Amino acid sequence: MLTAEIIRAKRDGRELDAAAIRRFVTGIADGSVGDEQIGAFAMAVYLNDMTTPERIALTEAIRDSGEVLDWxxxxxxxxxxxxxxxxxxxxxxxxxxxxxxxxxxxxxxxxxxxxxxxxxxxxxxxxxxxxxxxxxxxxxxxxxxxxxxxxxxxxxxxxxxxxxxxxxxxxxxxxxxxxxxxxxxxxxxxxxxxxxxxxxxxxxxxxxxxxxxxxxxxxxxxxxxxxxxxxxxxxxxxxxxxxxxxxxxxxxxxxxxxxxxxxxxxxxxxxxxxxxxxxxxxxxxxxxxxxxxxxxxxxxxxxxxxxxxxxxxxxxxxxxxxxxxxxxTDRHLPEAPVVRAVHAERAGRVAAMDTRALGMAVVELGGGRRVAGAAIDHAVGLSEIAALGEAVDGERPLAVIHARSEADFAAAAERVRRAVTLGEPGAPRPLxxxxxxxxxxxxxxxxxx
The missing domain is CATH 3.40.1030.10 (Nucleoside phosphorylase/phosphoribosyltransferase catalytic domain)
Structure with a gap:
């Protein structure tokens, strides 16, 4: 089946057989299928889904597009x-x-x-x-x-x-x-x-x-x-x-x-x-x-x-x-120059946490990437992060910030405070x-x- 016909079949909601899917994936690997064809196929799958046999065939074809380790x-x-x-x-x-x-x-x-x-x-x-x-x-x-x-x-x-x-x-x-x-x-x-x-x-x-x-x-x-x-x-x-x-x-x-x-x-x-x-x-x-x-x-x-x-x-x-x-451990792992606790503005219990925002706080400190391939700072981050339901006050901080500079610490402290909500905790969620x-x-x- 020609590449365009494979795309047409999926676009029209028809089920592809394993041979057609393998042919398409082989073309991705060897370059005979163009980027515009890959995009069209991906959109057809996005809009029309795949049956279980199609999903298995696609997974196996990607697995087999290169070396499969043999132990x-x-x-x-x-x-x-x-x-x-x-x-x-x-x-x-x-x-x-x-x-x-x-x-x-x-x-x-x-x-x-x-x-x-x-x-x-x-x-x-x-x-x-x-x-x-x-x-x-x-x-x-x-x-x-x-x-x-x-x-x-x-x-x-x-x-x-x-x-x-x-x-x-x-x-x-x-x-x-x-x-x-x-x-x-x-x-x-x-x-x-x-x-x-x-x-x-x-x-x-x-x-x-x-x-x-x-x-x-x-x-x-x-x-x-x-x-x-x-x-x-x-x-x-x-x-x-x-x-x-x-x-x-x-x-x-x-x-x-x-x-x-x-x-x-x-x-x-x-x-x-x-x-x-x-x-x-x-x-x-x-x-x-x-x-x-x-x-x-x-x-x-x-x-x-x-x-x-x-x-x-x-x-x-x-x-x-x-x-x-x-x-x-401490002899070998890098340590940030600024290591300091950030406290909540008032005492209370952690009722909710914007986990994604805390992850982005680490990115903003330099510990993650905004774009693929960017350099990162391995020393920075957050430690001793308070858990849901835990009491925080002047002694127990929201977290300890590991930062490269005082300015970075101040910015991260504000992000951490915004990411954590104090109040009456709900029922514990299962792990x-x-x-x-x-x-x-x-x-x-x-x-x-």
Missing amino acids: TTLDLPGPVIDKHSTGGVGDVVSLILGPWVAACGAHVPMISGRGLGHTGGTLDKLEAIPGYDVTPDPARFRELVRDAGVAIIGQTGQLAPADKRFYAVRDVTATVESIPLIVASILGKKLACGLEALVMDVKTGNGAFMPTHAQSQALARAIATIATGAGTPTTALITDMEQVLAASAGNAVEVREALAVLRGEAADSRLYRVTRALAVEMLKAGRLAAADDEAGERLDRALASGGAAERFARMVAGLGGPHDIVEA IHEIIRPDDAPAGQGERS
Whole structure:
């Protein structure tokens, strides 16, 4: 089928077969399909949606547009599994989760991205560690996945190359907000890592990409359905992003908090509890545990023994960072010149939080990007952020600001005060709103989700 006929069929609401979709995606990767044709196809999908078989075919075609990692030659003793998050503020889960699950016998080849907009990026956080190389050669990446059990790096040009060009066109044609295109973009890259199972962390709340529960649920169900249909059983957790997940937001400040969890120093935090819930699902998905209790016990032992922290240290050292990052964290991570608390104008309890605004406060401090490729300041950010329902006063601040200058501190302090509302807190929101497992996700010929 000619490219124009593929676009015409989708424009007219007809269902495409897998061969036509694969032909189109191959053309994106090899350049034989033009940007204007990609834009027309994306708009046709945006307006007419895709059936489940079409979504699976699109995801598989993007996955197969480049290298698909094969781990069988390494004869790994445990499953190859991973987690992906839709992003949020203070979401430093990956830095804890990968090493923690690896310490329980899994192998985690985690391909991560950079921050853009109000959400932080895993690679930016790791680059706060001096010497950490997020683009190692493929052989080193494979060695670390085998020996340390975990390696967190950036996407290579060989993995799902069609997605990079497809997304660039979607970004300038008002077609980003399309469930089938979002799912294919996320999963095309993830499934190219040769995973045996995947766990998705889909955020919901005012700091999330999908702010309402209905939107988050639709995305989570679609991801579980499509990934499972493409051969990778996937569980999706809908987790809360109505407030900052960690007690910090930034780069070096979040690395410090992640290391505190790995050292067993923050066992009751929101960050710890969400990470543990995701880890439980990963161990079950990888058949390293049969039930929640068994998975939890394995995770608790790995944390208490220092095994999880040791895996993180091995990963950092293996990618060029310091060998003593766990023991000598403050020696290696950058510190901002101005570190000072911002207090509310009156005492009260935190009733609401504009999480996105707090993320943008970090961007304005220099800790995030307004445009792709811009340099960032790893030292700046927020720490000790008050949680919903917590009392604040002259002693307990709204947050501690890490700034490059006094002027930056003053501007950030005003943004933080505007982002936090004091009053009577409502009922606590659950950390885990819903868990959607492969058997729960809808499937079927022609079904839309």
